[in-house]
Amino acid sequence: MPDSRSGGGDEERVIFRQYLDAVGLHGLAGAEAAGLQSSEWYALSLITQEGSLTSGELATRTGLTTGATTRLIDRLERAGYARRTPDPTDRRRVRVEPVPDALARVEEVVGPARRRLGEVLAHYTPDQRALIFDYFTRAAPAFRAATEEIRAAAPRRRTRGTG
Structure with missing residues (x-):
């Protein structure tokens, strides 16, 4: 800020x-x-960006416990957004990947924002857009680091709906 x-x-x-x-x-x-909780929406975004993640990687990235992450993956599977698949390099591990057909529903949800932000960005020159996206590139890791600071400093609370 x-x-x-x-x-x-x-x-x-x-x-x-x-x-x-x-x-x-x-x-x-x-x-x-999309019929998801905010933690599920975020996890689906991560899975979609990465192509697939192990449940441990997903737990680390979301800040959830492994048990909460397992329940989150169960809910994403029941909703039809993700599926568990065997890890091709280690048969003891399972990866979580997005279900491509279900991602059309996500695209419908984010479509209005993409359209409206596209209209906003159209008002900027290519150099100005480069600056804006440079900010996004630098700000995202800064927000992730700040999130980790908050999590490290805050006492762990267990509340309903966090996972």
Whole structure:
């Protein structure tokens, strides 16, 4: 978030906060429209980006316990979004991969955002878009690192619906 060290004033902080809130709200609405919990929506995004992940990799990336991750994978399978497949390099391991036919449903859900953001980006020059995507490239790992800091500092709480 912009702060006094980066030259960001109160107005910039408010604008940035509104942006983050809108992105978060869209993620929640997307999960709901797909019939998923937010953790399942995020896990499906990870699986789709990577092509497949082991349950351990998925647990690490989501911050869930292995038991919660197993239940999450069970729910993704029941919903028809993912499936377990044998790991081709280690038959003792199982990988979780997206079900290609089900991803059309996800595309329907994210279609309006893609269209609207495409319209927004069309107003920028190629150089400006390069700067925006440079920010995304740098900001995503910064947010992931901040997430890890939050998780490390916060006491582990067990609440319903976290996995």
